[in-house]
Amino acid sequence: MKVFCILSDERAVQSKSPLMFSRILKRQGINGTYVPFFVKPQDLESAVNSIRILHLAGANITVPYKEAVLPFLDILSESANIIGAANTIVRDGDRLKGYNTNAIGVMDTLNSVGFEVDGKTALVIGTGGAARAVVFILNWLRASTIYVVGRQKEKIAAICQTIGGEPLELQSLTDRSWPVDLVVNASSVSSRTDSSEMADLIQHLEVPGCQLIFDLNYGREKNFWEELALAGNIPFLDGLPALAYQARRAFALWTSLQVPPEDFLEALRED
Numbered sequence: 001m002k003v004f005c006i007l008s009d010e011r012a013v014q015s016k017s018p019l020m021f022s023r024i025l026k027r028q029g030i031n032g033t034y035v036p037f038f039v040k041p042q043d044l045e046s047a048v049n050s051i052r053i054l055h056l057a058g059a060n061i062t063v064p065y066k067e068a069v070l071p072f073l074d075i076l077s078e079s080a081n082i083i084g085a086a087n088t089i090v091r092d093g094d095r096l097k098g099y100n101t102n103a104i105g106v107m108d109t110l111n112s113v114g115f116e117v118d119g120k121t122a123l124v125i126g127t128g129g130a131a132r133a134v135v136f137i138l139n140w141l142r143a144s145t146i147y148v149v150g151r152q153k154e155k156i157a158a159i160c161q162t163i164g165g166e167p168l169e170l171q172s173l174t175d176r177s178w179p180v181d182l183v184v185n186a187s188s189v190s191s192r193t194d195s196s197e198m199a200d201l202i203q204h205l206e207v208p209g210c211q212l213i214f215d216l217n218y219g220r221e222k223n224f225w226e227e228l229a230l231a232g233n234i235p236f237l238d239g240l241p242a243l244a245y246q247a248r249r250a251f252a253l254w255t256s257l258q259v260p261p262e263d264f265l266e267a268l269r270e271d
Helices: 010-014 017-027 041-053 078-083 102-112 129-140 153-162 170-174 196-203 224-231 240-255 261-269
Strands: 002-008 032-038 058-061 088-092 095-099 121-125 145-150 166-169 182-185 212-215
Touching: 002 010, 002 017, 002 041, 010 032, 017 032, 017 240, 017 261, 041 088, 041 095, 058 240, 078 095, 078 102, 078 129, 088 240, 102 129, 102 212, 102 240, 121 129, 129 145, 129 153, 129 182, 145 153, 145 170, 153 166, 166 170, 170 196, 182 224, 196 224, 212 224, 240 261
Parallel strands: 002 032, 002 058, 121 145, 121 182, 145 166, 182 212
Antiparallel strands: 058 088, 088 095
């Protein structure tokens, strides 16, 4: 039996990845399973080494370890190295290679809804691994301007210096209106229970002319990004399609099988 996994903190058990991948494995006739592992920060290196020791077939890395995992891998793909974050691990014997399928997953998702990035202006909220992947792919797709928004100046500066974008402090969002074409929430915050401060701030955000609000999170009740979209009559997209598209890419790296993205989306939406 092949065993795949996802490594995260206590949020591992909330991920839809185990259900989605388990259904895909079954449909593809692969004798395998996909399980969530709750890993404490101080145990991350040991958890990564266990992929070798237990001969796991592959792994995903999600919040908050996409950046922290890099020192424990033997080699990185070009995109993972540039982005500075990995969300997929492929085991080749005792060697572990880190990939970033988040970036290409975002591209596939935007393509699926017909959003053309070339020449557009974007506002990206977040400074973690997901945000780094979003900025990377938007820059690669030739966005004209990418504002990178976050609380920590050092992290914002690091993204802009190494990947691209223009730094913008979080509190600046309500200083004036931001006529951007695309808003991407790449932070982990989407509801008032996540952060009442962020909820209040986004409630006063003005994005005239915005063509799409894209929240990489999913399954949040009273999502204030969706409320912002509804208030401005702006199309809204949550993170489920992006999860499906990046998962498809990860699955191909593990198995060499090219499964249609619709299969992953269907696996996510089944009761």
